[in-house]
Amino acid sequence: NPFAFRLSSLTTPHHMAVAVAMLPRWSVFLLFLFVLCISGAKVVTIDVRAAKSLIQTGSIYLDVRTVEEFKKGHVYADNVLNIPYMLNTPKGKVKNGDFLKEVSSACNKEDHLVVGCQSGVRSLYATADLLSDGFKNAKDMGGGYVDWVKNKFPVNIPEAKEEL
Structure with missing residues (x-):
């Protein structure tokens, strides 16, 4: 499966960018929402x-x-x-x-x-x-x-x- 990867392999921003580029567009939006949630930024x-x-x-x-x-x-x-x-x-x-x-x-x-x-x-x-x-x-x-x-x-x- 080309989309399967270990979270431990995402150690640098470059690795994360490559992983994001492999995701379907809708999942990039979900990833953005996830990052918002864990970053503490609460958009009203x-x-x-x-x-x-x-x-x-x-x-x-x-x-x-x-x-x-x-x-x-x-x-x-x-x-x-x-x-x-x-x-x-x-x-x-x-x-x-x-x-x-x-x-x-x-x-x-x-x-x-x-x-x-x-x-x-x-x-x-x-x-x-x-x-x-x-x-x-x-x-x-x-x-x-x-x-x-x-x-x-x-x-x-x-x-x-x-x-x-």
Whole structure:
């Protein structure tokens, strides 16, 4: 069986990466959830109504979508930041290696953050990373911008500029 291996053989990050690469995609997600559980990072996911309430009472809305997605429209908030968790490249989306550094330069570890994306997947991963990095007050907005718009909550959509 090519998927059979001993746990004792997973002694280095390289060995673990090779083992993860051999797993089916769905099991990588399960592995991620397992790592979250054992790491002590407890992601709290809130719905868009709770997110709206927190944003209106001073929480920072951290939009982790790409710059291109953000420019098409985003959650209307007094305090909104766009720091992409994933970046567009010619080969597709890749994780932003500077994500935590960029958030740390814009926010304090004690700040209350509502983390959102398009549908709730990237924000879940981003929130887990933030919690692991010491941002104790980060919450994931489940459903993302899609649910925000479905609920007819306020959005900021830039007006198209007319060409002369």
